[in-house]
Amino acid sequence: MKKLSRNPDLVWRDEPEEREVILNALMSGDESAADKGWVIIIDKGSMHQLNLLAGEIWLLLDGTLDEAGVANDLVERYDAPFEEIIEDVREFIAECDEKGWLA
Amino acid sequence: MKLSAPLTVNWTLSYACNFSCRHCYSRDIEKEELALEENLKVVDALSQARIAFVNFGGGEPLLYRHLFEVTEHATKKGLKVTMNSNGWLIDEEAASNCAKAGFRSVGISIDGADAPTHDGFRDRPGSYDRAHLALKNLCAAGVPTTVSTVIFKGNVTRYKEIVSQAADSGAGTVYLHNFKCSGRGMENREELDLSPSEWRDFYEDALAWRDDAPCALAFDDPVIALLGEESAAAVKGSTCGKLSLHLEPDGDATPCGFIPLSLGNILTDGLKKIWNDSDVLNQMRNKEATGKCVGCSVYGECLGGCTARALATTGSFNAPDPHCWKE
Ligand code: SF4
Ligand code: SF4
Numbered sequence: 540m541k542k543l544s545r546n547p548d549l550v551w552r553d554e555p556e557e558r559e560v561i562l563n564a565l566m567s568g569d570e571s572a573a574d575k576g577w578v579i580i581i582d583k584g585s586m587h588q589l590n591l592l593a594g595e596i597w598l599l600l601d602g603t604l605d606e607a608g609v610a611n612d613l614v615e616r617y618d619a620p621f622e623e624i625i626e627d628v629r630e631f632i633a634e635c636d637e638k639g640w641l642a
Numbered sequence: 643m644k645l646s647a648p649l650t651v652n653w654t655l656s657y658a659c660n661f662s663c664r665h666c667y668s669r670d671i672e673k674e675e676l677a678l679e680e681n682l683k684v685v686d687a688l689s690q691a692r693i694a695f696v697n698f699g700g701g702e703p704l705l706y707r708h709l710f711e712v713t714e715h716a717t718k719k720g721l722k723v724t725m726n727s728n729g730w731l732i733d734e735e736a737a738s739n740c741a742k743a744g745f746r747s748v749g750i751s752i753d754g755a756d757a758p759t760h761d762g763f764r765d766r767p768g769s770y771d772r773a774h775l776a777l778k779n780l781c782a783a784g785v786p787t788t789v790s791t792v793i794f795k796g797n798v799t800r801y802k803e804i805v806s807q808a809a810d811s812g813a814g815t816v817y818l819h820n821f822k823c824s825g826r827g828m829e830n831r832e833e834l835d836l837s838p839s840e841w842r843d844f845y846e847d848a849l850a851w852r853d854d855a856p857c858a859l860a861f862d863d864p865v866i867a868l869l870g871e872e873s874a875a876a877v878k879g880s881t882c883g884k885l886s887l888h889l890e891p892d893g894d895a896t897p898c899g900f901i902p903l904s905l906g907n908i909l910t911d912g913l914k915k916i917w918n919d920s921d922v923l924n925q926m927r928n929k930e931a932t933g934k935c936v937g938c939s940v941y942g943e944c945l946g947g948c949t950a951r952a953l954a955t956t957g958s959f960n961a962p963d964p965h966c967w968k969e
Contacts, residue, residue, distance in 0.1 A: 554644075556646055557643055576643050584815075
């Protein structure tokens with residue numbers, strides 16, 4: 540499978556402290572925190588925020604992993620079933636591809 | 643989302659200018675300038691804080707003699723560098739130097755659809771022609787360009803011509819800026835600024851025209867939330883102090899160029915402390931509705947409009963933007 544990389548022309552920044560805030564909120568039962576943004580992408584003058592999972596996937600798109608590799612990494616870290624995660628990964632990658640966010 | 647640092651730093655390397663514009667916020671400000679070595683340290687601090695964009699303004703950035711050295715250092719560090727210039731000094735050689743230094747784009751100020759309007763507003767005969775020539779020189783050198791237009795009484799009926807001419811000279815985007823009430827903009831406000839209902843009419847017209855315009859149009863006025871516009875940024879209301887910060891020639895930080903309140907110095911206090919601990923920034927990030935903003939249906943989007951304008955005209959961060967036309 541194709542190794543996935545971010546479009547190098549795109550401007551983006553992750554916010555690790557915001558990620559911690561989201562994880563702490565999830566631990567204390569606030570499930571809506573998973574939708575909060577912690578990675579910002581600036582594309583054509585617009586600013587996009589990635590939620591917890593999308594942001595985690597985005598950070599893994601460094602050219603070393605394919606879709607299954609990305610999903611496996613998240614399965615280990617989040618202790619979630621592979622079948623569920625791979626669906627989310629595929630959906631987000633398709634969205635990125637459509638927006639021209641991949642190399 | 644609260645950011646760990648600004649995404650954009652608007653950096654005035656020098657307040658020196660070869661123009662004397664009637665709306666200028668900075669023409670009468672004087673500040674010491676940092677030495678080149680210190681400005682290179684500022685770049686390192688910005689890079690370390692993972693700032694994405696640096697935009698040089700002023701003053702006329704090309705009058706700062708180390709502009710290209712600072713720019714080259716910043717682009718090498720991965721910062722995306724742009725500048726706003728009046729265009730007077732951008733001949734073919736300067737345009738080529740802009741390309742070599744790595745400018746991602748250069749914005750040229752054009753405030754009139756003809757020479758008398760632009761040159762009169764900017765108090766510099768010949769500046770209209772040189773601004774368009776600057777755009778063409780930059781295009782020929784392969785540097786993407788934008789145009790910044792401050793809407794005022796003298797150009798509001800002809801802004802579409804300004805946009806069309808800018809597109810003909812190669813600009814990809816025209817920023818139709820609201821009028822700021824700072825410095826000379828405040829002194830000449832009565833004569834130059836539109837009334838709230840004139841602002842409404844302008845925005846209605848410009849937003850309706852946007853899709854047919856010959857290049858992209860951009861607006862920076864939170865009050866257009868009243869016309870159903872939603873911010874493309876990750877924050878609502880003014881972006882100053884939330885997404886961006888302004889640096890003065892001596893390294894002092896202010897929320898934006900139009901708010902003359904020093905928050906600390908980037909070299910002595912550090913960016914992190916300024917960004918995280920400033921009372922002024924905290925007030926700007928946590929505005930409270932007052933006056934007609936209380937109960938306004940678009941408060942969540944507009945947050946009282948431009949904080950700089952509210953502060954300049956009333957002394958309060960929380961006052962409604964004086965351009966707001968809501969009854
Ligand atoms: S608006 Fe710009 S070009 Fe005009 S005087 Fe001020 S700094 Fe100079
Ligand atoms: S009333 Fe206040 S919040 Fe509503 S549009 Fe006017 S300035 Fe913005």
